[in-house]
Amino acid sequence: MFVDKVQVSIKAGDGGNGMVSFRQEKFVDKGGPDGGDGGDGGNVVLVASRNQNTLAAFRFQKEIKAEPGKAGFRRKRHGRRGKELEVAVPVGTSVTDESGTLLVDLTQDGQKVIIARGGKGGFGNAHFVSSVRQTPRIAEKGEPGQELNAVFELKMIADVGLVGLPNAGKSTLLASISNARPEIANYPFTTLTPNLGMVDIEKENSLLFADIPGLIEGASEGKGLGDEFLRHIERTAVLVHLIDIYNDSVSDAYKTIQGELKAYRVDLTNRPQLIVLNKIDGMDDEIIDDKKQELLSVAPKKTPIYAISAQSKSGVRELLFAIQKTVMAERKKQAELAPEVSTIPVLTLNNEDSWKITKTDKGFMITGRKIERFAMRTDFDNEHGIQRLRDIMKKMGIMHKLVKLGIESGDIIQISSINSIEY
Secondary structure, eight states: OOOOEEEEEEEOOOOOOOOOOBOOOTTSGGGOBOOOOOOOOOOEEEEEETTOOOSGGGTTOOEEEOOOOOOOOSTTOOOOOOOOEEEEEETTEEEEETTOOEEEEEOSTTOEEEEEOOOOOOOOGGGGOBTTBSSOOOOOOOOOOOEEEEEEEEOOOOSEEEEOSTTSSHHHHHHHHSSOOOOOOSSTTOOOSOEEEEEESSSSOEEEEEEOOOOOTTGGGTOTTOSGGGGGGSSOSEEEEEEETTSSOHHHHHHHHHHHHHHSSSOGGGSOEEEEEEOOTTOOHHHHHHHHHHHHTTSOTTOOEEEOBTTTTBTHHHHHHHHHHHHHHHHHHHHHHSOOOOSSOOOOOOOTTOOEEEEOSSEEEEEOHHHHHHHHTOOTTOHHHHHHHHHHHHHTTHHHHHHHTTOOTTOEEEETTTEEEEO
């Protein structure tokens, strides 16, 4: 089954907890601390693969979850790191979050990206030994791995997109110029899913064609098969608009498709187009010229118009060379307009140490990346761990600021939306 859009839940592995442990050693209090650190959680990595051509694998697998890290052990042994989870997706897959923000666009075979990072493992009590703290009874919890709800959307990467009304001959043309074998029949909506075909123009040049299921008037409103499949020509360099020459009005057929291309979420009418009148077998040259003139009256100036027969391949060779020339010109134009990638690293300020205090009904809310990470790693069932968090807040200047804001005994200090302590 062809599936080109799915919603999935992604969860990287949680970090393992550090351990509180003391070795047995004569004349050393509690034998000395030897609790090991927890292992880091596994990352979730997306890998673009040309061996995949659909997102059907995620139709029932709605949750992608990496392995968590293991807890630390006695004798300062570290917990095992969670295995990194590699997830294969088709080339051309874009990933957005719930708000629609683009997170990553996988456009090259073998491209890898970490979509969710595993949590860091917590330190064991052996990590906290110092000259003034010989027997630490604290260990950190592992950080939770990143998690998000994401939308995977497959947009085929083709050079040429074939568009037109149902039965315009798109599938017939694709079958006649490539090794693709789309279903062909004399009834509407024969093509239910996009088809790809590699077309050799010359010995050293080839183009990838995408045949898009037929559009009808009102497709943008969900009529027929709708316009969802138009996502597969968002990346194409050139559109080839096929029109059945036997239409009563080829100009109306042209305007119908242009209206749907314009109504799509991305205006596709700005894409370079070639108009192709198909099924000219047995048609008088005078009628063909009249049909071309009819199209010239509604199409933008200088839009090339061709007449072919996909069935007998009449005029197809000339059309392919014209398509190749247009694709090469458009790709060159896109390359010139693409922003240059600087090799000089861009330095940015690290605001991880910054924090903010907000007054609440029960006390104060503390937010900030660094202090929230410390709170996540604190075992709130361990008084020693809570005291360490207080010490960290004091060193960061948070406690001093709370006093200036008038904090009183019994007020609740909320850190993030989960953890809190009493002043």
